[in-house]
Amino acid sequence: MKLTDILIPLIISAVLLTGLIKKVDVWSEFVEGAKENFKTGIGIIPTLIAIITAVGMFKASGGMDFLTSAVAPVTSLFGFPAECAPLAIIKPISGSAALAVLESILRANGADSFAGRVASVMMGSSETTFYVLAVYFGATKIKNTRHALFCALLGDLTGMIMSAIIVSLLF
């Protein structure tokens, strides 16, 4: 049994128990809270459909492969392993596609190779940028997200460069 397996039921039970002790009507409050979020959740689905369909079409068209092969010569300039370039491109756009790419890098180069470690670190160190922004802003009426995407992608770029530097320093 892992700690992470206990965590969620533990938190939920602890919250309910505290509520009962404080004489909160936990049942109606729970249903009320769920009802509020139900409306928000339904509201996000159209945004998700728009982003995920567009990204899926782009992947299916072979555009992603073109992009990764175009970028590989540039990334290898600063010591970033060429094998990991596809992951760096896909990671911010699609979490599930990134996982598939990581799997193929680990299989082709070995999990304990330089490329394998860099790919693992990159994958573990950030979220799927486009997905987070689409879900978070999709729940609001915001049309102009200003510099949100730029800052998030700057973070992804940092993660890419730092993963190569830190792995070569630590191993």
Added chain:
Amino acid sequence: MLKWIFSALIILSFIFGIFSDNSKNVSDAVLSESVNAVNLGIYLLGAMCVWGGIMRVAEKSGITDALCKMFSPLAKFLFKGISPKGKAFSAICLNITANLLGLGNAATPFGIEAMKALEKEDNCKDTASGNMIVFAVLNTASITIVPTTVAALRMKSGSENPLEILPAVILTSAATLLVSLSAALILNRIRRKKN
């Protein structure tokens, strides 16, 4: 912004599809990916309802107040002019707690709630406020303490020690967070909102 990304992705996939003879796949993706999106939405919906219910119980029991006190110095530093009694503040604190515990599925519903509350409190029309940007960026670079999926994949690929990457992951995500958050805070100062 979104209108350009959306249109560019679709128009480019039409062009690439013709040149690389993938038009059939592109056409199939329209239907299959939109269905995937709905499935994902339904999945999120369940998680959102459960955590929305729990959050409300936690609120009424005074748990969120206690958590907010803990994170309040950090939140006050990151979010300008935020009211410590507002809904945005408590949702942000719950989101940070869930992220630190590695509960991604719980962090998202709190994050969405925080975005909606920030939108209201910052009086946004259709332009994101500085606080909304900082909060969204914080979540794209979110610190993962144990990357379980990656470790599982490494184990499957025959790694001698799947978790040996842990220190590197923590250092890298700290660097990522530092750069993207500083960029957001600096740009918020330079590029004042016009509306």
